[in-house]
Amino acid sequence: MTFHYLESAADPRVADYTQLTDVHLRKLREPAEGMYIAESSRVLRRALAAGHRPRSFFLAEKWIADLKDIFEEYPDVPAYIGSAGLLEEITGFHLHRGAMAAMHRPAPVPLPELLAGARRVAVLEDIVDHTNVGAIFRSAAALDVDAVLVSPRCGDPLYRRSVRVSMGTVFQVPWARLDSWPHDLTLLKEQGFTVAAMELTDDAVDLDELAAGNPERLALVLGTEGAGMSPETLAAVDLAVKIPMRAGVDSLNVAAASAVAFWELRPRA
16 A cells, blocks of 8 residues: 655645534535545444445554554555644644544435334434434444434434444444435334334323333434424324433433433333
8 A cells, every 4th residue: 555645734635634623514525525534443444344435544654553454455545644733734633543534425225125124213303413413323233223214404423423422333223314304204104113202292101111012113203402302293103202200300311311212112022
């Protein structure tokens, strides 16, 4: 492999990595250009293990030896090397987790294929905080969730912060973005899913009550914090479900709530 040593932050070859802290810019560029950023050596390895293709690597010289096997496996993919200061000038933050890579986005998985054989599905409605999105994916990967569906306005699971918070588990759980919300919930019902919304409504059942029924196929809808779930979505689901709380506490952060719910609602044989 030939390493390309950077001398200027204006080098056009590393445009993929320029000022990654600009959220609006990343939202415009990453989906449009069919790319995402894998940050840290561990996340990079998980992306490659999932079959994703790298566009380029981006790292400080001291990390070359640590990724020798990767460079040998992808000898035709350019690796850009720079000093810590220059890399920080390019990205807008201090890169201290090894390497980064610009990755080609994988082709979307068709929804019927995604749902085939799935027993537990998480559905995210308009959760725009990328930290929460990443944390939910990490819980989904650990707690027997077979697929994740995201609403049209939900944050991007492959945004850099989502990927990092999930520790790369966004690559393990198949996911898809829905086109018509909340109408697409009817597709889940047609596939035999019980669709439950995590929401504090007057008629919400306790989580353990739903778990006791052990639905064969269950889709759990999680809504954005603050405004909560939309009335249209609540009208489209089969039931609402809540986590029983001690007096004085009415809710958990959506990421924490997802972990509790995924564990309690995991399929029993």
